[in-house]
Amino acid sequence: MRFNRLDLNLLVALDALLVERSITKAAERLNLSPSATSNALNRLREYFDDELLVQVGRRMEPTPRAQGLQDAVRDVLVRVDSAIAIQPNFDPTTSDRVFRIFVSDYTQFVLAPHVLALANAARCKARFEFLPQVSNPxxxxxxxxxxxxxxxxxxxxxxxxxxxxxxxxFTCVVWADGKLAKGALNFERYLAAGHVVMRPTGNPIGESFEAWFVKRYGVTRRVAVTTYGFAPLPAMVVGTDFVATVHQRLARLAQGLWPIALRTPPLPITPMEQALQWHKYRTKDPGLVWLRELFRQAVVRMDAGIASPA
Known part of the structure; x- marks a missing residue:
């Protein structure tokens, strides 16, 4: 198919080349030979009258013209996929679709089991791929x-x-047999304690809790341990006099696994609104309509099983 003398199949090749910045890797993504992918790049260069990708060391880098095209090309392809490729109906009992969901390990620990249990009860044949949020979800x-x-x-x-x-x-988690479990956990004891904190790898999104804490109180916590996930935090205080500030649902689940005690934070922490988001072009995608409802039902199931506060 052509538009204004451009073979629209070349847009798929351009998208892959700009993402991979390698003819070999783009060829693998497109399921083409490297020579066919190189030929597609040459045709794109001719059409746009620009090199698009130039060799810099061992990697190809986009020209300014290519950088300006990247988001526009991806937007066109997502529109086409949403309007044409998506099936008009979705039956979870027969679909072989793979749902790609970007979540934290906290969400996988507290909510994902309920999502999967409901999907299993619905005899869902679709697959779920949970992916990390460490770069740019x-x-x-x-x-x-x-x-x-x-x-x-x-x-x-x-x-x-x-x-x-x-x-x-949010709640504070301490070792049940440690000093911090005895008496009130006031602000002075909280500030003096060693803290176990989560610091994501890659390029974390948003402001860290540490940055928020310094901005609000003008002091820093003494960070004793860092890890890249939320789920290990409650376990890491066991046998120590450290404290971890943890999502309440996660902490309550961990109480059944580790000798920990929960304490009310000695400072006000704004509750977190956990939300889901989907692409604006896929609002009416029947599969995603079904999936969003599955998550709503999973929240009801999750909270129905939460124990009373310790």
Whole structure:
């Protein structure tokens, strides 16, 4: 198919080349030979009258013209995929679709089991691929690589629809036999303690809790341990006099696994609104309509099983 003398199949090749910045890797992504991919690049260079990708060391880098094209090309392809490629109906009992969901390990720990249990009860044949949020999840959504993002609402894009799933409080976790479990956990003891904190790898989204804490109180916590996930935090205080400030649902689940005690934070922490987001072109995608409802039902199931506060 051609538009204004451009073979539209070349846009798919251009998208792959700009993402991979390698003829070999783009060829693998396109399921083409390197020579066919190189030929596609030459035709694109001729059409746009620009080199598009130039060799810099061992890697190809986009020209300014290519950088200006990248988002526009991806937008066109996502529109086409949303309007044409998506099936008009979705039956979870027969579909072989793969849902790509970008989530934190916290969400996988507290919510994903309920999503999968409901999907199993519905005899769902579709597959779920949970992916990390360590780089740029909103960018993955923009490129059509993510079906859903599950993120705190403050980190979502203003350019796409969103829906708040639930509100999450925070609690402090200490070793049940440690000094911090005895007596009140006031601000002075909290500040003096060693803290176990999560610091994501890659390019974290949004402001860290440490930056927020310094900005609000003008002091820093003494960070004793850092890790790249939320789920290990409650376990890491066991046998120590450290404290971890943790999502309340996660902490309550961890109480059944580790000798820990929960304490009310000695400072006000704004509850987190955990939300889901999808691409604006896929609002009416029947598969995603079904998936969003599955997450809503999973929240109800999750909260029905939460124990009373310790």
């Amino acid at each position: 909103v960018g993955e959504l923009e490129r059509g690589e993510a079906d859903l993002l599950i993120l705190p609402r403050d980190f979502l894009s203003p350019d796409h629809p969103e829906e708040v799933l639930y509100s999450e409080e």
